[in-house]
Amino acid sequence: MPKVILIALAELKFILRNKAALIAALLFVLMNIFSANVAWNNYNQAQNEIKSYQNFANEDFANQPNRHPHRMVHYGHFAFRSQNPLAAFDRGVDQFVGNMIYLEGHRQNGANFSDALQSVNLLRIGDFTPAFMLQLFLPLLLVFIAYSCVSREREGATLPIILSQNIKPAQIYWGKLLALFAVALVLALPSIVFIAIITKSQISTALILILAIFAYCLIWCGLIVLVSLNSKTNNMALSYLLGLWVIGVIMLPRLGSEISGFLVPNFSRVQMDLETHAELRKMGDSHNPNDPYFNNFKASVLKKYNVKTVEELPVNYKGLLAVEGEKMTSQLFDKYNQKMFNAHETQNGIYSALGLIDPFISFQKLSNSMSGTDYKSYQSFIEQAEKYRYNMVQHLNGLQANALSYKDDTNKLLENRISNENWLKYPKFEYVAQDFKERFSRALQSLILLLLWSIGIIWLGLSQSKKLGGANV
Amino acid sequence: MSNYLAQEFKLLWRSNSFKILTLILALLALFAIGRGIILSNHIARNFAKIEQLQIKERENIAKTYAAAGDAGSAAYFGFELIKQTPNPFNFITQGQSDLGPQATRIRSLALIPQIYESEIINPESLVKGRFDYSFLAVFLLPLFIIAVLFDLRASETEAGREVFLIANAKSFSRILIMRAILRMGILLCAILLPLFMGALINSAPMAAIFKIAFYIVLYSSFWVIICGIFIIFGANSRLSALGQLAIWSVLLIISPIMVRNWVNFKIPANQGFALSLEHREYLHGAWERDRQAEVDRFLKSYPQFSKTPKLGKTFEWKWYLAFHNNADEEMASSAKEYRMAIENRYKLTKKSASFLPPIALQLAIEETTNNGLLNHLEKQDYIAKKHKELREAYYSHLFDGASFNLTEYEAKKRILGD
Numbered sequence: 001m002p003k004v005i006l007i008a009l010a011e012l013k014f015i016l017r018n019k020a021a022l023i024a025a026l027l028f029v030l031m032n033i034f035s036a037n038v039a040w041n042n043y044n045q046a047q048n049e050i051k052s053y054q055n056f057a058n059e060d061f062a063n064q065p066n067r068h069p070h071r072m073v074h075y076g077h078f079a080f081r082s083q084n085p086l087a088a089f090d091r092g093v094d095q096f097v098g099n100m101i102y103l104e105g106h107r108q109n110g111a112n113f114s115d116a117l118q119s120v121n122l123l124r125i126g127d128f129t130p131a132f133m134l135q136l137f138l139p140l141l142l143v144f145i146a147y148s149c150v151s152r153e154r155e156g157a158t159l160p161i162i163l164s165q166n167i168k169p170a171q172i173y174w175g176k177l178l179a180l181f182a183v184a185l186v187l188a189l190p191s192i193v194f195i196a197i198i199t200k201s202q203i204s205t206a207l208i209l210i211l212a213i214f215a216y217c218l219i220w221c222g223l224i225v226l227v228s229l230n231s232k233t234n235n236m237a238l239s240y241l242l243g244l245w246v247i248g249v250i251m252l253p254r255l256g257s258e259i260s261g262f263l264v265p266n267f268s269r270v271q272m273d274l275e276t277h278a279e280l281r282k283m284g285d286s287h288n289p290n291d292p293y294f295n296n297f298k299a300s301v302l303k304k305y306n307v308k309t310v311e312e313l314p315v316n317y318k319g320l321l322a323v324e325g326e327k328m329t330s331q332l333f334d335k336y337n338q339k340m341f342n343a344h345e346t347q348n349g350i351y352s353a354l355g356l357i358d359p360f361i362s363f364q365k366l367s368n369s370m371s372g373t374d375y376k377s378y379q380s381f382i383e384q385a386e387k388y389r390y391n392m393v394q395h396l397n398g399l400q401a402n403a404l405s406y407k408d409d410t411n412k413l414l415e416n417r418i419s420n421e422n423w424l425k426y427p428k429f430e431y432v433a434q435d436f437k438e439r440f441s442r443a444l445q446s447l448i449l450l451l452l453w454s455i456g457i458i459w460l461g462l463s464q465s466k467k468l469g470g471a472n473v
Numbered sequence: 474m475s476n477y478l479a480q481e482f483k484l485l486w487r488s489n490s491f492k493i494l495t496l497i498l499a500l501l502a503l504f505a506i507g508r509g510i511i512l513s514n515h516i517a518r519n520f521a522k523i524e525q526l527q528i529k530e531r532e533n534i535a536k537t538y539a540a541a542g543d544a545g546s547a548a549y550f551g552f553e554l555i556k557q558t559p560n561p562f563n564f565i566t567q568g569q570s571d572l573g574p575q576a577t578r579i580r581s582l583a584l585i586p587q588i589y590e591s592e593i594i595n596p597e598s599l600v601k602g603r604f605d606y607s608f609l610a611v612f613l614l615p616l617f618i619i620a621v622l623f624d625l626r627a628s629e630t631e632a633g634r635e636v637f638l639i640a641n642a643k644s645f646s647r648i649l650i651m652r653a654i655l656r657m658g659i660l661l662c663a664i665l666l667p668l669f670m671g672a673l674i675n676s677a678p679m680a681a682i683f684k685i686a687f688y689i690v691l692y693s694s695f696w697v698i699i700c701g702i703f704i705i706f707g708a709n710s711r712l713s714a715l716g717q718l719a720i721w722s723v724l725l726i727i728s729p730i731m732v733r734n735w736v737n738f739k740i741p742a743n744q745g746f747a748l749s750l751e752h753r754e755y756l757h758g759a760w761e762r763d764r765q766a767e768v769d770r771f772l773k774s775y776p777q778f779s780k781t782p783k784l785g786k787t788f789e790w791k792w793y794l795a796f797h798n799n800a801d802e803e804m805a806s807s808a809k810e811y812r813m814a815i816e817n818r819y820k821l822t823k824k825s826a827s828f829l830p831p832i833a834l835q836l837a838i839e840e841t842t843n844n845g846l847l848n849h850l851e852k853q854d855y856i857a858k859k860h861k862e863l864r865e866a867y868y869s870h871l872f873d874g875a876s877f878n879l880t881e882y883e884a885k886k887r888i889l890g891d
Contacts, residue, residue, distance in 0.1 A: 024719075031727075038734060053746045060754060065761060075757045078750065093596035096572070100746055102586065102753075110591045113745035116599070117572050117591070118815050119737055120822040120846050122729035122832055123611065124602035132730075140722065144715060235710055239620075242718060246616060254608065257601040258508055265515060268575035269593045270554070274526035281533060344595040351597065375597045412787045 003167050007175020008182070011149060015183060021145045025187060028141050032133045032190040036088075039129040040198070043088035050099065054080040054429070062424045066417040069399040070322065076104030077392060077429065079385040081111065084372035084433045085198045086205065089191075090131035092373025095119075101382070103389035103429075105326060105396075108333040110269060111382065130191040131367050134213060135360060136249055139220045142184055143241040146221075149176045150229035150468070151237040163469060173465035176225050177458070184217035204436050208443060209370050215450040216363045222457035229465055252358045260350040264343050272336050280332055297324055311406060318409045319401025323394055330390050337386070341379055348375055355446055359453045366446035369439050376442055380434050388429045395426065481655055491621055491656065498617050499663040505606040506671035509564030513675060516575065517559050523576050527554040539882035544870035545790025547882060552578040555859050560843055561677040565668070565685065566607035568844025570852075572599070577856055581864035583797040585752045585804055588853055588860075589745060606668065607838045610689050611831050612725055614664060615696045619717045621656045622700040625649055627710035649704065657697060661690060681841050688841075692834045725831050732832065736821045744811035752804045759796035771795035774802060778872035791871040794864065812850060819846045 015021060057078035064075060079101045087094055098111025126132040150172070153159040162172060192210055199206040224241060231237035284293025301320055302308065310317035355362035368374035400409070403418045485491055530552070538547040555577045560570075574592045602608065624631075626649055665686050672682040699720055703713040759767055765784050768791065772779050784792055826833040839845035866885060870877040 020715075042734075049743060049746070053750065056750055060750065064757075067760070071757070071760055075753070078753075080746075093600055096594070096596040096599040098591050100749065102749065110593065112589050112591045112749075114572070114591065115737075117849070118742040118745065118818070119733060120819050120836075121569060121572075122733055122822065123608075123725065123835060124599070125726050125729060126600075128730045128734055136726065137722070140718075235624075235714075238711060238714060242714070246613075250612065251604075253601045254604040257598040258604045261595075261598055262508070262511070266595065267593070268519060268523070269590065270574070270576040270578050271519060271523050271526065272593065273578065274523060274530055278526060278529060340593055344597070347595050348597050351601075375595070378596060 003171045004174045004178060007162075007167070007172055008179040011146075011176055011179035012182065015145055015179070018145070024141055024144055025183075028133070028137060028187055029190055031137075032130055032187075035128050035133050036130045036190065036194040039088045039091070039127070040194075043083065043085065046099075047083060050080045050082050053078070053100070054082070058428050061426070064420060064423050066420050068416045069319075069396040069403070069418060069422070070105075072423060073105035073322070073393050073396045076102060077389070079103055079381075079388060079429045079431070081378075081381050082431050082433075084377075085200070086195075086202075086209075086371035087373050088198055089129060089195055089209075090367045090371040090373055091127040091129050092368035092371060093375060093378055094373050095127060097378050101385045101389075103385060103392065105322075105393045106329060108330070108337065108386060108389070111385075130194050131364075131371070134188060134191050134216070135364055135367070138184065138187055138217070139249065139360075140245055141187065142180065142217075142220050142224055143238075143245060145183060146176075146180050146224050147228060147238045147241050148234040149180065149225055151231045151234045152228075154232070155234055159468065169465040169468035170462055172468060173225060173229070173461055176228075177221055177461070180221040180224060181218060184221055185214075188213050188217060202436065205370055205439070208440060208447065209367065212363060212366045212370075212443075212447060212450055215447075215454045216359060218454045219359045219450065219457055222454065222461050226457060226461040226464060229461070229468060248358050248360050252354060253361060253364070256351045256354040256358075256361065257347075260347040263350055264347045266343070267340075272340065276332055276336050280329060283328060283332070294321070294324075297321075313406060315401045316404045316406045316409050317401075318406060319397055319399070319404065322397040322400055326390070326393050326397060330386075334386070337382075344375060352445065355449045359450060362446040362449040362453070366443045366450065369443040369446070372433050372439060374442065377434055377439070380438075381431055384431055385429070392426065396422075478651070478655065481652060485652075485655060485659075491659075494617055494620055495659055495663050498614075498660060499667070501609055501613065502606070502664045502667035505604060505609045506564060506667045509566075509605055510671060510674060512567070513559065513563040516563060520557060520559070520576060523554065527578070535879055535882055539877070539879045542876075542878050544867055544877035545793070547877070548581040548790065548794060548864070548867040548871070550580075552580045553859075553863055554578050555856060561675055562681065562842030562844065564606070564671050564675050564677070565842050566605040566838060566844060567603065568607070568839035568842060569846045569849055570844045571603070573849050573852065579856060579860050579863065581794060581797075581860075581867050583752065583756055583800045584857060584860045585748065585801055585808060588856055589749070606671075607835060610664065610692070610838070611835050614660075614689070614693065615721055615725070615831075617660055618657070618693060618696040619700060619714070619721065621660060622653060622697065623703070623713040623717055624710035625652060625656075625700070626704045627708065627713060630707070631710060653697060653701070657693060661693060665689065684841050685838055688834055688837050692830055695830045724829060728829050729832060732822060732825045732829070736818050736825070740814055740818050740821060742811065742814035742818060744807060744814060748804060748807050748811055751807065752800055755803045756797065756800040759799070762796075764792050767796045767799060768792055770799050774798070775868065775872070778868060781872040791868075794867065794871060798864065812853075815846065816850060 057080070061075075061077050064072065067075075081097070081099050081101075083094070095115040098114045100113050101111045102109045126136065148155075150159075153162065153172075163169070192213060195206050195209050199209075223244065227240050227244070228237045231240060285291045288294070298310065298317075301313070301317065302310070305313050305315075307313055313320075352361065352365050355365060365374070369376070399418060399422055403422075404416050408414050408416050534547055534551045538544075538550060557576065572592070572594065574590060577590075579587050668682065668686060671677075672679060699717060700713070703716060708716065768781075768784060772781070772795075781791065822832070823836055826836055836845065840847075869875045870881075
């Protein structure tokens with residue numbers, strides 16, 4: 001049998017003899033299964049709720065009576081955020097973003113009713129999902145199980161004995177790493193199975209996630225062996241590794257988000273509203289009869305239809321005005337929204353650059369992106385809802401322009417209702433989750449970082465392992 | 474005695490790891506306080522900017538509607554900003570209030586869609602949480618305590634000095650207690666001094682700061698006791714480190730998540746969706762209902778305007794504002810139910826905190842700094858109160874025919890709460 005395998009088997013035997021480690025591992029696996037169960041139930045419950053409310057909203061909209069189209073612009077619609085099943089694996093930003101947007105004319109509302117604002121958010125450490133167990137606890141457990149993998153041989157003076165059996169230091173390194181990696185994979189197995197089950201037909205998503213899990217496990221295993229072989233005593237190995245865990249998993253992510261917040265400050269919704277309004281006033285006011293912008297608009301419409309007054313137009317001028325007004329405000333809203341998205345994207349970019357020094361950050365990023373629970377997935381929901389809102393409002397404004405006459409529409413004694421057929425057959429809002437390509441393009445950076453880290457840590461471990469053969473052991 | 478302490482101190486000062494740990498804790502505390510002060514200033518600056526923009530916005534309303542004596546349009550278009558007094562404790566933690574609106578503008582239309590408006594926040598930064606002072610105290614301080622105490626006895630035992638110490642000193646346990654007190658004293662100085670510095674810079678009320686410091690000392694004692702138990706049972710340093718870290722992970726990572734899940738499962742608080750849908754249905758349904766009946770319903774709540782003339786044939790603002798208020802009244806009990814659910818979630822969480830010191834400390838700091846979930850609800854109550862004042866001022870113009878003009882508008886609250 002190859003010597004590497006022998007070393008690995010001996011290490012595995014040692015790990016299996018450690019009762020405390022076995023209990024901890026068993027607890028971890030049980031917790032992992034439990035977390036999958038809880039997360040899956042939560043996901044389904046939330047999803048059913050979202051679906052039923054979206055149906056209610058659709059029915060409400062379709063069942064409106066004959067109305068003036070502008071009433072429907074104000075009546076508006078609701079869009080609810082549904083999720084990719086992988087949200088049960090990694091909830092990502094899920095609980096901090098709103099689940100419902102009110103879509104109405106003249107305004108772009110934010111998504112309201114986030115889980116976070118209606119719960120007590122204790123310590124904000126994460127959600128109880130399989131991803132959380134993998135990201136945070138798996139490394140800790142591995143440290144616990146294997147911190148002494150090499151330092152033990154040194155402290156117990158068994159290292160010279162092993163070396164004297166014509167085993168090379170590199171073989172010791174590979175053997176230990178192999179044993180530890182096997183343990184890590186066994187511990188990660190419930191999550192991997194869970195991913196395989198919930199991704200169903202999204203095989204490539206599952207494969208990328210599983211590849212990332214392998215890399216993340218390998219990085220921590222490599223790190224543990226590396227630190228252990230560089231430590232004079234078991235205690236030193238343990239304290240270095242625990243220190244690294246605290247820094248990499250608990251402290252750096254928070255420091256990173258603070259730093260990105262300093263560099264790109266946030267602004268509030270009220271400020272954005274006010275700035276938008278101020279800019280809108282400069283552009284033009286459709287209520288003001290002497291407004292230059294709308295006077296130009298009027299002139300161009302009259303010219304287009306080759307008439308002298310709005311009364312002579314074959315269409316309802318009020319409807320045209322509504323279309324133009326909505327176009328103007330929406331462009332402005334989009335501009336400010338883009339500004340917001342960009343600010344957040346810069347913050348998130350600064351943060352993910354920290355993945356260079358912290359594989360935890362890369363792994364979390366990748367897992368969020370692939371699960372469709374990262375910022376961009378949320379942004380895509382907002383953008384789809386806005387697109388739906390704009391089209392709906394403009395459709396209704398168009399109805400006002402074409403189905404009503406200017407003469408009737410300006411008569412304050414008339415209600416000017418049009419048939420409810422118009423809302424009955426208007427297409428429903430359906431959120432389309434981003435496809436693999438989009439999600440993968442964002443995960444790529446993290447995946448590359450994770451792979452580089454894996455290679456780097458093994459290379460470092462191998463080169464350091466040469467020390468084991470030195471004279472001073 | 475003091476001689477002995479000085480000697481122990483010298484001994485401790487020779488330990489590089491202790492020096493480094495203390496230094497790191499002090500630096501982290503300074504960072505947490507510093508970022509808190511920067512953040513508080515940022516919030517204050519942002520609000521000042523908002524106030525300036527709001528003044529411009531108001532000028533426009535004044536010019537366009539108030540000057541024309543159009544109270545209805547002024548009520549419809551005129552958002553008013555709610556004044557905020559800056560929270561002097563924001564430098565410690567923003568608690569839950571970083572999730573809610575940084576500033577609120579309201580108008581006299583129905584309150585329900587307005588009050589649940591969310592803030593623009595980067596959700597990715599929220600997921601990571603803040604590196605604020607309360608995080609440092611609740612989360613990281615125990616790790617530092619564990620790090621300086623876990624091998625208090627075991628290091629002596631493992632170095633073979635325990636026998637020697639027992640033979641020489643009056644009592645080995647007394648030495649250990651003295652050493653523990655000394656180490657804890659220095660650690661607490663490292664974390665508490667920046668807090669007091671921050672309080673002085675931000676001129677925060679000192680009573681509350683002392684309260685928070687007291688909570689932190691109390692919380693530290695809990696962790697000292699945990700370490701003490703390991704010492705009493707003579708656990709070796711490895712077992713101490715791993716055991717204490719296991720306890721830390723259960724108390725700080727597992728249990729908060731479990732408590733949150735359990736509380737949210739026990740008390741559903743999903744009324745928001747239904748509330749919004751039903752409110753909209755009732756609100757826009759007014760266009761299908763009898764208009765005079767709508768005003769009559771409103772007058773039941775506001776009998777002081779019952780002399781108002783009957784509606785004419787065309788659109789009237791008083792009808793519009795009346796049915797907006799009716800919609801709020803219609804949904805008042807659902808809104809209250811929603812609010813109660815959130816409040817009950819808080820209460821249940823607090824109950825569980827009696828068993829879990831980290832949660833207890835977190836909630837105590839949030840309560841002391843007025844940044845808890847209940848404060849968020851109180852803020853909503855305050856907004857509702859200001860909203861009532863605002864719309865009632867317009868009612869008197871629209872229902873009673875009180876004159877409305879530019880001076881009238883300018884004299885009224887510029888920024889609500891002034």
